[in-house]
Amino acid sequence: MIKNLFTRGSGHADDGARVRYDDLSALFVNCTLKKSPEVSHTDTLMDVSRAIMRDAGVTVDSVRLVDHAVAAGVYPDMREHGWDNDDWPAIWPKVRSADILVVGTPIWLGQHASECTKLIERLYAHSGEENDKGQYIYYGKTAGCVITGNEDGVKHVAMSVLYSLQHVGYAVPPQADCGWIGEAGPGPSYGDEKEGGGRVGFDNDFTNRNTTFMTWNLIHTARMLKDHGGLPAHGNVKADWKDAFAPGSPNPEYR
16 A cells, blocks of 8 residues: 655644544545455445554545445435436435545546546535525535556546536635556456566555645645635625526536
8 A cells, every 4th residue: 555655743834743534534535346345446445545544643534335225316306307216315414524535436448437527516416505604505615536447548547537527616626636557458456466476556656655745735725724724715606697697497408
């Protein structure tokens, strides 16, 4: 696993000060297509980021979306739109309360997994809600993504996921993605055992560096946002706009 060189009190904080992160919380949502307890290679890489956050004092929670009966749709509760079951309303409080959201997904056919699309759609369902300042609900929170696969496409998938997250209101810091891919075609995945010992990808400097940088950039951004009460509520509150918003419209495109 990645050796965490950037722990609290290691001398990397501004002016050598010890920065506290124990009032921050992070939610990791794994969009693998594998139900628990099947091993998820994406989850194995997410474990690295989770370990760094926990070591820094961040409270970490995790959800494997496919383990839940989350309905497809762009509304907060799809039971109100024809679905018999929808577990999203039970997951939503975890999303709403987290300072940091980390989305993990494998690559399939060059794209993020279908569970990731579903997650983004359900995040979008709440994007018209407001925080205490009257801003959109995700303002003041930060997000990143973790991607694994056996084909090229980490940056392509990250581009799509991170765009969606910032569009609904998350702050996306620099180097907010990390990933690992193997050779093109069938082959070992991240965390698989190597012949002769060791784990695939664990010694990959590119993956190790990006995972560490992503995790700490998320932590630093969350710290700054929390310390400053989120983003200033000037020029970004929908109540200040009179005729440019259609209140109460059932059409999700107005959100």
